[in-house]
Amino acid sequence: MDGLTDPSQYVRIPAEAVIGAAVLIALPRRPRMALAAVSGVALAAMTVLNLLDIGFNQYLGRGFNVVLDWSLFADAESYLEDSIGPTTTLVAVAGLIVVVLLLFVVLALSVVRLGNLLARNSGLATRGTLAAGVVWITCSSLGLQLSGVPLAADSTANALKDQAHRLSATLRDEADFRKVAKVDAFGNTPGSQLVPDLRGKDMIFTFIESYGRSAVEDPIMAPGVDATLDARTKALAKAGFHAKSGWLTSATYGGSSWLGHSTTMSGLWISNQQRYRTVMASDHLSLTDAFKKTGDFDTVGVMPGVVKGWPEQNWYGLDKVYNAFQLGYKGPKFSWSTMPDQYTLQQFQDRVHSKKPADGKSRMSFLILTSSHTPWAPIPKMVPWDRLGDGSVFDSIEKAGNPSSYTLTDDTHSKQEYGKSVQYTVTALTQWLERYGTENTVLVFLGDHQPNAHVSGNHASRDVPVSIVAKDPKLLDRIGSWNWTDGLRPAHDAPVWKMSAFRDRFLTAFGSTPHPKKN
Template identity: 75%
Template sequence: MPNTLGTLKPVEFMRIPAEAIMGAVVLVSLPRRWRLGVAAVAGALLGFLTVLNMFDIGFNEYLGRHFNIILDWSLLPDAQSYLKDTLGDTAALGITVGAALLIVLLMALVALATVRLSNALARHKAQASRGALIAGTVWITCTAFSVQVAGVPLAAQHTAGVIKTQARTIQDTLRDEAEFQKIAKVDDYGNTPGSQLLTDLRGKDVIFTFIESYGRSAIEDPIEAPGVDKTLDERTAALEKAGYHAKSGWLTSATYGGSSWLGHSTTMSGLWISNQQRYRTVMASDHMSLTDAFKKTGDFDTVGVMPGVQKGWPEQKWYGLDKVYNAFQLGYQGPKFSWSTMPDQYALQQYQDRVHSKPLTDGKSRMSLLILTSSHQPWAPIPKMVDWDQLGDGSIFDAIHDAGNKSADVIADTTKSRQEYGKSVQYSVTALTEWLERYGNDNTVLVFLGDHQPIARVSGNHASRDVPISIVAKDPKVLDKISDWNWSDGLRPAHDAPVWKMSSFRDRFLAAYGSTKHPKTS
């Protein structure tokens, strides 16, 4: 069985598996007791490897990578929560129970089938031995002459390859854990005094904003790009009319299709956080985040607005945030838009009312971290912009929600998913830039970017991991500080604008705005 959706074709099941030939030889030669035990274990293992292949198909389709047998089990509860938020409690429960039963039955039935086959081999030992010899000869011949059927090699050893790949993954994961712990202890700004951090942003109102799934595909894909590019150009013109200017480039995200927190933490830590293990290591470390650097200056109050956080969030300490508003602290009484707990426009207005409009004490400035979620898959239904003065408690979105697409209809249609994804990005960018136009001031500095590309079915099977990033400000000195970055003017980065690894942004930003290196090595 292949482990990618693109290769899941009938011809794949016409191949001659070397493992089956070897298994037949072994089973024929064993006494009954050993034969039954080996057959049952081998069958259960084959069933389990089939489950891993299915996980691989899902992870490749959604996250653009293989399933990690050590790290990725912890993501399954999040997947179940996503189904619940997207399709409802009943459908989520049915899918979860069905998947669990499928796994158990698959392993049990393949084990029983293998035992039954071993008994058949034993009853016809002479014929089975001749058959194995003939099949082995055919396999060797097909291998030697590269015999193919419809472009697929007739001789296969896929199961052995899966086992070798998983063993290598386990070995690499364990090695990576030890190596990354050493890497996380090194920080070029780890010993920098607060007085020497971000000296050129004192007095500024700095806002970092992540837009969910805002990737290069939104700007360059032929289906998604026309609407998104038009929105970016229109919003650039509107901001320029209000006195703002912008510079934009590309960052290569550490994640793809999901696991947004890996993109957030990579950007803020300056480390390449590409899996859950690395994330846990960093969250437990004292490696300085970019947001914590503002707090260490002593000149900034730090706050987070996280409408996607619906449970305890201990990461607040590592991010250096004095206060965090989660999904339940923003007073929203309207409908959920699929996974997203509230429309971005509402979250931004709450940020304005609860944080941005409040006077600061002790002559401090403010640094804010906002995570916008309206462009989260499955992009149905999508909220629409309403009059800012009519937002209220969010009930105004009831009619918009009811008139929108159903999640199940969009999930099943690739073209529609791409179209609706583009619309969701247009909405998020519009909400954010209208907020800036309406409530920003001469000292506002907005940095906004995507956390990762959308799933492969929307961005393409061979899409890059690049995401757009923009810095917007009225004060020309702010953008002058990054003039040597060679970013594009406006909110839409050019195709050939510089591309950096997302992990390089923290140090580049710190250096550009007056921070002095004082390395920490342990």
């Protein structure tokens, strides 16, 4: 991003322009105009790709993938609608489309006009092009720079080379990953040999949106978040619960939460949309499906962020899923989040947790909490649990909260409000556990990814906290060799694993027997 505002960027000599000028001077009129028009369109396309690269690096910590990332635009539009309203989003999207179309037209016409100008003044243009070529070769050979930036530029060629490399790597990765996904250390394990040490337990897996290492260690967010984690650790201990915490390195950053969810549950590194689709269409064992495969657990999902069909339910092995429309919420949305996490947890209690499964089974629950989703304004506040009702109690809280623009335009505000949202969700989750947890409750909760660079910074790690909470000390003894930190706040030097390592380590710790399924 800084390069766009650096004046030295605009005094560089682009090799592509020198070569293009030489070719346009030499061509007859019709071929020259055709080539000029195509070159203008190509230049516009590269400009759009460069801008997409900048945006993706800022929000997702990676460049734009021309094969896989087009589907994310629909999610981006939905996010804008939730943040700034449907009307403003419609205007913004329409304006952006017009600007992009104008860019293609203007650049195409501009290069055509430039080609005609060069042809009309071929003598002067030829001498100027030769001089520019000599200067470029000299600057390149001597490595001359201005403010640390090479004067001889070939950035467009390098950008094309980079995009071609990404395309080739994506196609290779798709083929290679299909083979990897067919290998599964527990793929042929009988249900009787999966998680035997958790039979009879009330098992809950919970993801907290954007709960990343920055929340625990950044100087702006950490004081409030760490105080909350320490206070909630003490409150849980008073209620008889114990916790251990560590770090996982997420497969995604800043967004695409489903990649973090599926990486944790599959034991595979699912870092892009193609890998996700491959796994969802496979029979690779998910951690949640392992509980269903035992025959001793009912499996249920509570997904307040799901607002359309969710075929992934089958891969996750969930008997029942409650989406945003099935939780009875009548209160206001909080920007992207359809409902406050405290309400979601109470609905989970009322509709699922308070009811015993049929046939004497145990239950495995899978929850996705969303109140800490960007843009972190407005954010909900805790209310008395017995006043939650249908969620209307949150009307006044939402109206009194900050508008989305409060964080969209100010990084410091983003950090502050993000920290508050994490404190809110951790408080809601652990208060729920205090109120409704039993001797058999085992809660695993973790972040899906770090927040975007506006909050976590341009060089943040991809680490997220993960905690296991239970009353049974013998259960936590089974993960003693993991060397995790006691309590809800992982130490800075606590072990860091790749997120894809969690499934197999968890299954092994609780007695599962590997029976590999090989490619």
